[in-house]
Amino acid sequence: MRRIDPLKVRVKLFGIFCDFFPPGTKGPGFWLEVEEGAGLKEVISKLKMPEDLPKSIIRNGRVAKGDQPLQEGDVIAIFSPITGG
């Protein structure tokens, strides 16, 4: 039987998403275990974030595209949609 090991990804939460830090963790980043083949949807549901809460997700420094499977050590950062000045 093939054993599937969980992956660890680094999650960073900012702005209003700081409300979703898992209990006992401190900002801005923490390691999250996900199953192999998991995508961003799984991260969002693990952290109990509403799917319809508008977010900008940056994966490894670039805009996260679609729901590609996560890799070990990926850095996922979640923000409200942005502006500046």
Next chain:
Amino acid sequence: MIAKEVNPTCSPLGPDNKLILAPGILAGTISPCSQRVSVGGKSPLTGGIKEANAGGTSGQKMGRLGLAAIVLEGKPEPGRLYTLHVSREGAFLEGAGDLKGAGNYKVAETLRAKYGRHVGVISIGPAGEMLMSAATVAMTDQEGIPARHAARGGLGAVMGSKGIKAIVIDDTGMPKIVPAKDQEVFKKITKAFAAVILERPRVKHRLHKFGTAGLISFTNEVNSLPTRNFSRGQFEKVEHISGEAVVALIDARGGQRGHSCYQGCIVRCSNKFMDAEGKHLTSSFEYETIAMLGSNLDIYDLDAIARMDRLCDDYGVDTIEIGCAMGVAMEANILPFGDAARAIETLHQVGKGTVLGRVIGNGAVTTGRVFGVERVPAIKGQGLPAWDPRTALATGVTFVTSPQGADHTAGRLQGVMEFDRLKPGTIAQLSKEMQIRACFYDTVGLCHFADGTPESAEWLVKLLSAFYGERLSVDYGMETGQKVLETELNFNLAAGITEADDRLPEFMLKEPLPPTNGTFSVAREEIQEAFAGLKENKKS
């Protein structure tokens, strides 16, 4: 007006330059976020046309007074300094008296005590009096704090060269609301547009709660946050200076967020930041300031950065230009990177006008020249804002092509698209559209935080149609914006600024940006193609 009445080859601090302070077309109306003041003239920093705008209460008051613009022209006798008072009765000049040499805080306090706490005060600090090219035109907010600045490009020096220390805007006796031609329709559109703005997540979830400081973590994450004189796109100590850190201190010390710079603003992006004793330190503590005086200088003490913001507001200098200049000075070892106490002391020198202070107060290019630094982050003479173009590509095209020089409000891509895998061949076109749209908003006096999508331009056209009682075409916005941009580009051509000046600083072309080794990969040909046709000599 500048294009029609100012000779593009005039000396920016001479009698032939003009300083124009114009409220937007919708100033004084109930239109959301439409109360900014646009300040224009020939820039002593870039040698080209300059438009810098600011919030605060003066725009709304100028609108109520029915002013199209205040124009300062000519030059007084040497040593003369005046205050201008504008009201429904007219305008008069009086000697500035002991406001000469005063910081903007004292100017605002004195004039509000003299003329009423309701007046708007537009002023220059000692930097403007000393004609420094990083000098700003300050404007007071609702509490009378000189926290809003038409900062970029040294227009404070132009105001100083005209001998005007301050302008008091007194709207006593004027109706509070400027009506549109078709006020009922105007009201309906205002209500609908305001509802759209308020629902935007960037307003609801970010600007209300974190202000622009909320961006620091983001820019850092996408490797675009200037660090140690633009040598890196990520700052190791970013969590000390993030929006989250700012908000924690604001809340712990009894400061304020969700604060508005003029009465009735619905976005309420600004804040009041207190010191450790709970006393007011600075308003408003913004993204560009925190980055350029923080990560760009390897400084991560928020109180020190806030102190520097306060000093910049008081002395009347642009936090972006000063941040660039200080980064260059640190590169030259004039003071160490990361030394907040020395940075504050250097800023005091700007206010006092010591030789070092005057060097820094004249911006990044001057500082680089004086100290022999090659890594100077400036385009067309103006220091770069807090977006490294080697990762923020569309913003980089704006920096390179804008007649304003390196200017982020001249046209920045909203949303995260900037850091997506933008299709090569489309990036320059995006910048051009952003710039045209920004020119339209600045003409109307719209705060860019009311923008969010291209549809905002359409909302504005509907509002303008109701305001004028005329049916304006859906393209009116972009056509107006394009005419403004072409006028600016042609002024610059006549002033001697050519396509050869449309380029990144050389060090940015040669150094990939750590830690991701981003490079500005937009081809020159793509930029030339997108902007072709704008620079031909067209009659304005």
